[in-house]
Amino acid sequence: MNVFLWVLQAVLAVVFGLAGIMHSTRPKEKLRPMLPWVEDFTPAQIRLIGMVELLGALGLFLPAVTGIAPILTPLAATGLAVTMLGAAVTHTRRKEPPAVAVNVVLLALAAVIAWGRFGPHPF
Numbered sequence: 001m002n003v004f005l006w007v008l009q010a011v012l013a014v015v016f017g018l019a020g021i022m023h024s025t026r027p028k029e030k031l032r033p034m035l036p037w038v039e040d041f042t043p044a045q046i047r048l049i050g051m052v053e054l055l056g057a058l059g060l061f062l063p064a065v066t067g068i069a070p071i072l073t074p075l076a077a078t079g080l081a082v083t084m085l086g087a088a089v090t091h092t093r094r095k096e097p098p099a100v101a102v103n104v105v106l107l108a109l110a111a112v113i114a115w116g117r118f119g120p121h122p123f
Contacts, residue, residue, distance in 0.1 A: 017057035024050025056080040074117035081110040
């Protein structure tokens with residue numbers, strides 16, 4: 001189970017890291033064609049979402065790898081799960097079911113990491 005959690009942490013760190021970089025560095029106009037939800041947010045809010053995703057990605061991996069404050073790993077996973085809950089609400093309101101499905105899957109994977117690292121498989 002520990003190996004499974006490590007692999008899951010790495011995969012989610014890559015997914016959220018790439019999304020975070022994209023959301024925090026690209027202008028709203030460049031994001032609009034592929035991410036219609038950006039219409040509902042200001043450029044500052046989009047950058048903030050990107051920074052949250054990027055910091056969450058770093059939190060999934062760095063504390064565990066370095067051994068410095070490893071409690072941050074399940075906390076980061078919990079924060080990303082909450083972020084995905086907010087994203088699912090946004091996409092539901094916008095009537096974007098495929099995006100909701102992606103959010104639910106990412107939320108579930110982050111929740112598994114939080115459960116595993118807070119519970120039976122801490123560092």
